[in-house]
Amino acid sequence: MIDPADIAAITEQLGRPPRGMIEISSRCPSGHPNGVKTEPRLPDGTPFPTLYYLTCPRLTGAIGTLEASGLMAEMTQRLSEDAELAAAYRAAHESYLAEREAIGHVEEIDGISAGGMPDRVKCLHVLVGHSLAKGPGVNPLGDEAVRLLGDYWGHSACAPADPA
Numbered sequence: 001m002i003d004p005a006d007i008a009a010i011t012e013q014l015g016r017p018p019r020g021m022i023e024i025s026s027r028c029p030s031g032h033p034n035g036v037k038t039e040p041r042l043p044d045g046t047p048f049p050t051l052y053y054l055t056c057p058r059l060t061g062a063i064g065t066l067e068a069s070g071l072m073a074e075m076t077q078r079l080s081e082d083a084e085l086a087a088a089y090r091a092a093h094e095s096y097l098a099e100r101e102a103i104g105h106v107e108e109i110d111g112i113s114a115g116g117m118p119d120r121v122k123c124l125h126v127l128v129g130h131s132l133a134k135g136p137g138v139n140p141l142g143d144e145a146v147r148l149l150g151d152y153w154g155h156s157a158c159a160p161a162d163p164a
Helices: 004-014 057-068 071-081 083-103 124-134 140-149
Strands: 021-027 033-038 052-054
Touching: 004 021, 004 033, 021 124, 033 124, 052 057, 052 124, 057 071, 057 124, 057 140, 071 083, 071 140, 083 124, 083 140, 124 140
Parallel strands: none
Antiparallel strands: 021 033, 033 052
8 A cells, every 4th residue: 555645745746636656766865755665567458568767856856957067978888888787787778677577577578678778778777766666786877876976856846955
């Protein structure tokens, strides 16, 4: 059961009610939800490959800034040059697929994860969502993006300037 206060917070963050939400997958240091875990098929029947969906506008805005910096192209290039990084990223892809499949099989997205995994970086939002949900060590490029984000919540109206 998801706390009604969390549902209200996410609805405010998104500007609409959340769809297909299973649980809160991550929270910012203030305790507010910043990501959710979703069903692989939305209630209207739409296949939805994004298992971890970020909801915090401050977080998604900061990730958009990283994306605009050219980071995704640089990460994709590194995947072609660094076999160890590529293997770890492929393992993140396989983990993502296994976790989503355990929730339910959706033929249309079978074998397709999200964010460009396993061969490229297409969406840092997905990779960051995966890293925030699972913790460090699962998605190496998501972990890197999380580190680059720093304290994105620091001047947010929902969080104190010093979350410690």
